[in-house]
Amino acid sequence: MNILDTSFYQREDVVQIGRELLGKYLFTQINGERTGGMIVETEVYCHENDWACHAHSQRRTKRTEIMYHAGGVAYVYLCYGIHHLFNIITNVQDKADAVLIRAIEPLENIEIMQKRRGLNSMMPQLTAGPGAMSQALGITQAHYGVSLTTGKLIWLEDRGMQVSSENIIASPRVGIGYAGDDALLPWRFRIKNNRWTSKAK
DNA sequence: TGGCTGATGCGA
DNA sequence: CGCATCAGCCAA
Numbered sequence: 234m235n236i237l238d239t240s241f242y243q244r245e246d247v248v249q250i251g252r253e254l255l256g257k258y259l260f261t262q263i264n265g266e267r268t269g270g271m272i273v274e275t276e277v278y279c280h281e282n283d284w285a286c287h288a289h290s291q292r293r294t295k296r297t298e299i300m301y302h303a304g305g306v307a308y309v310y311l312c313y314g315i316h317h318l319f320n321i322i323t324n325v326q327d328k329a330d331a332v333l334i335r336a337i338e339p340l341e342n343i344e345i346m347q348k349r350r351g352l353n354s355m356m357p358q359l360t361a362g363p364g365a366m367s368q369a370l371g372i373t374q375a376h377y378g379v380s381l382t383t384g385k386l387i388w389l390e391d392r393g394m395q396v397s398s399e400n401i402i403a404s405p406r407v408g409i410g411y412a413g414d415d416a417l418l419p420w421r422f423r424i425k426n427n428r429w430t431s432k433a434k
Numbered sequence: 435t436g437g438c439t440g441a442t443g444c445g446a
Numbered sequence: 447c448g449c450a451t452c453a454g455c456c457a458a
Contacts, residue, residue, distance in 0.1 A: 276453070285453070296442065314439030316454050333453060364454050374441095408453050431454095 237389040238382045242304030242323050247330035248420060250323050251277035252401055255424050256394035259337055261387050263371040266345050270337035270360060271394065274430040276406045277420040278320070280329040285412035288329035299378045300329035307387055309367070309377045316364025317373045321381065321389075335421075336361045338429040339369070346370070361431040400425045 237257065244250060252275075260269030278286040280300070287310075288300040299308050300322055308320040308331055324330040337360045339346055346360065346369035347353050360366045367373070372387065379386050403419040410416055423430040 278453075287453085294443065310453090311441055313452060313454055314441070318453060320453085335453090358455090362454065406453070411452085
């Protein structure tokens with residue numbers, strides 16, 4: 234088993250990391266129940282020159298504090314009062330970059346994920362979209378700041394899957410109109426022709 | 435196509 | 447303090 238460690242997370246180029254995360258496997262083990270699947274959609278947020286990033290212009294609050302931690306920890310926050318969005322912190326300490334994981338292709342213990350979602354269908358809505366995906370995996374704000382390198386609660390694995398650049402679709406990120414011109418940055422990445430990604434906008 | 439939902443982080 | 451604002455989702 235090849236668990237991604239700090240040498241993967243603590244690199245400078247968060248856009249590159251966001252692309253490489255496609256095809257990696259995300260797992261959680263929560264309440265003794267192990268669930269997970271393959272990452273098929275990500276979004277990148279960079280501390281520099283990106284007004285969509287919660288930590289833009291060195292903005293430092295209780296919520297964003299974890300973003301300044303060295304790469305390899307979870308940043309989970311509540312969105313629209315309902316959804317728990319799961320981000321991976323990257324780069325070195327005080328360079329607050331993050332990758333939002335937006336969708337996975339379900340693989341392990343699918344029936345547990347269905348139960349958490351209150352669905353019994355084998356449809357993309359099970360794990361497509363950041364709120365839905367987190368719910369399926371059992372990720373909540375309680376996991377704010379947890380390490381992703383211990384292989385215990387939340388972790389990522391490299392299982393040798395390589396997604397070539399011609400099989401990656403880059404497009405603008407969703408729901409960040411407030412970011413002005415930065416909303417145009419093509420920092421949303423998905424695997425081409427994969428049915429488990431969320432709908433294009 | 436709206437309504438739901440609540441923490442967050444601004445400005446008084 | 448109050449209040450606008452969300453890195454969405456689901457039922458219609």
